[in-house]
Amino acid sequence: MSLAAEAFVSQISAADPWPENATLYQPLGEDQILLSDCASSLAVQAYLRMCNLPVQVCCRPNAEYMSPSGKVPFVHVGNQVVSELGPIVQFTKAKGHSLSDGLDDIQRAEMKAYMELVNNMLLTAELYIQWCDYNTAAEISRPRYSSPYSWPLNHILAYQKQWEVRRKMTAIGWAGKSLEQVYEDVSQCCQALSQRLGTQPYFFNKQPTELDALVFGHLFTLLTTRLTSDELREKVKSYSNLLAFCRRIEQSYFEDSQAGSSSRGFSKGPSLF
Amino acid sequence: MAAPLELYCWKGAWGLPSVDTDSLIVLAYAKFAGAPVKVHKITNPWRSPTGVLPSLKTTEKNTGSLSKPSNIIIHLRKQKYNADYDLSAKEGADTLAFVSLLEEKLLPALIYTLWVDSKNYVDVTRRWYAENIPFPLNFLLPNRIHTQQLDRLRLVRGDPTLEPGEQLEKELYYDALECMTLLSQRLGSQKFFFGDSPSSLDAYVFGHLSPLLKIKLPNGKLQQHLNSLDNLRQYCSNILVLYFPSEDREPTSHNVSVHSESSDFDNEPHKRRNQILSVLFALGSMLGYAILTGIVSIQRVPQAAIAGPQHTESRGEEDEDE
Structure with missing residues (x-):
């Protein structure tokens, strides 16, 4: 993607608000997902919850091959697909959601x-x-x-x-x-x-x-x-x-919302307690 | 006191004490900590005890020789040469974090700009290594390092089909520029990262930034950004002046001066020409002896060889005429 096209896309995405039907894809939670992928996926989920952005977790056996960078997890928001925490943080920032604005x-x-x-x-x-x-x-x-x-x-x-x-x-x-x-x-x-x-x-x-x-x-x-x-x-x-x-x-960030909407397909796994 | 530690590292050029990032880190740390190491600046990695540079030859049997900068620093620290002695626990944690930042964000771009970017690699990096590594390794090693570094970038980015190009350069440089800006912000107006005395983090930052500052590259986007960050540029020059005064006086021109500290036999003039001439002379005399004594006879070969080609040539001409 050229720089001009990228700037154009980020403008469009900035204009759109965060949709209700945003989806996060990861490998199958019960049988397939491995330690490192599970950690990365949980980090993205925690980040989106901290930003108060709703996201539906969707488990796919071929998530790794669906991802644009070959790494899981990735989010599907509107007509855009973004993978990994770093780019997702930038993406939400372009939409006006940021957790690190208060820092010097x-x-x-x-x-x-x-x-x-x-x-x-x-x-x-x-x-x-x-x-x-x-x-x-x-x-x-x-x-x-x-x-x-x-x-x-x-x-x-x-x-x-x-x-x-x-x-x-x-x-x-x-x-x-x-x-x-x-x-x-x-x-x-x-x-x-x-x-x-x-x-x-x-x-x-x-x-x-x-x-x-x-x-x-x-x-x-x-x-x-x-x-x-x-x-x-x-x-x-x-x-x-x-x-x-x-x-x-x-x-x-996880317990109260889980009680409120347990049908969301939330897949954090076992709790610490 | 045991025998002094011996450190093998790449020799310097362009006003740097060494051309290699890892060697620079170790050299700077040894200076900061005041460790009495005997430095061998060489250009042949095969002469180091581990086969790679840098390398520290230790006196203990079970440790042997070390080559990763982090291991060397830990070893020097165990020998009571500790530049991080005054740091608090939180500053120690910050050191670990910023070293990770350098390795993840700046190092890939540094590798790219020196070893993968074709113009820089052909004009500067390969030229320097080919001129300085002794024959016949100089034909072998630069290309091998180039392939290794490209492989490394591919594996780190997780894309086996990665090709050097604009897209990759843009991504790597974006990270690297951000990293330099963050370092500049963290440094602020301080003399070193943690106050007035240098620590291991300063050695790492110096090792990563000073090559960018000193080596003149045709494609210098990273350098331009570093030059625009005044405090970082000043910081690197300061370390060079304070801790490596002998290097700083050297001319920073393109043609690399012959280094007095490197081993003597590398500096013989016309070494390669003499080698090629002697090989040619030996081959010629052997061939001459073989012909004179009749081991090889060249009488019959021309007849058979000439008959063949003439035949086909005439045919070729006929075809063309038609």
Whole structure:
């Protein structure tokens, strides 16, 4: 898309209000979705709820192939399709919904930096555990990832995905890490987040931002997902302020609305309580 | 006290202590922390203990040699050379966050602008590496690094069919410009990111920004943006003047001066010409010996070879006449 066309589209989208029938697509919640996708999807849901924008969650086995960037989740709003949290945040901003307007320049720089910290360490660690740890890949990731497909496509797609992630790990220098080192990285990242959060209710003052949505998505998923070992969950649990932070967001953005409209196809999975 | 640590890294040019981001990070950190490392500035990665540059040769047996900047910094920290000693826990967390920001947003664009953008790669990057890496690796390594870096971009962006082009450049540069602006805002009017003394974050920022500042590239969109951010530009020049004074005095012209610190045998003049001439001479003498002693006879070959082509040629002419 050329720059002029892009500017035109963003003008159109700015003019349209957020429609009632906006849809978020993700892989099948019960049988298919994996840790990393579940975390990203939950982060987007939390962000949209914080913005007070209604969205219907729709599970499709081929969500990954429907997405314009090949990554889930993506939202379908009016006649536009946007994938991943970063672009979705920009998209809602063009429509006049933003959570980070109250921040000054330095705070905004720090917010972006911490968002990259989560992407760089937590997301990469989730991918590593899913696809590079032998037990998790064999017992959980490959069977779940390929569950909608029949033989022999299930094996082909699962191994193809695994191979791709492993090459990515090699390219960014994670291939030589052991599982213990990856757990150590997760711990380090949680330590940093915990330090930054301190005793505040949200990362920046009293109002949530997209950083809060992203951190909530990842930590909540790590806390509630059953893996081959509990070590990861225990690592996150040892930071009490992060645990309280997850509970706070769950209570204020997910529980009351769930009671009000339980027919919405909401798919957050198990709760912390 | 044990023997000093030995650090192998890419040699410098364009007024930089090293041309490579990772090497710059490690060099800057060692300076900031005051670690007494013996620096070998080389241009042949195969001469380093790990086969890649930078590389730190440690004295402990079970650690061996390290090559990732983060591992090297952790090792130096364990040896009590800690530039982050005065930082609070929150500042330590900020360091981790901003290093992630650099790696996710600025590094892909930096790789793109140096190794993938065809004009920059052919005119500057490949030229420098080909001129400086010793024969015969200079024919091999630049292209190999180019392919590796392109692969890396493809994998990081998750698109295996990614082709270098306008669309990709626009996306990468958008992120990178935003990242530089954020860094500039965070730095403000401070001397370093956390007050008056440099920390590991400063080493990372310096390693990523100073190549953009100093290397003259034909396609310099990133550089233009960096030059417009006065405080960041000033910050990088300050670090260069304060911590690498010997590099700063070097001429920043295009033709790379012969570096005195690099190993001696790389600097022999006409080295490659002599090598090619000696190979040609050896081949010629062997061939001459073979012909003179009758091991190879060239008597019969011409007859058979000439008869064939003549025949077909005459046919070709006939066809044309018709």
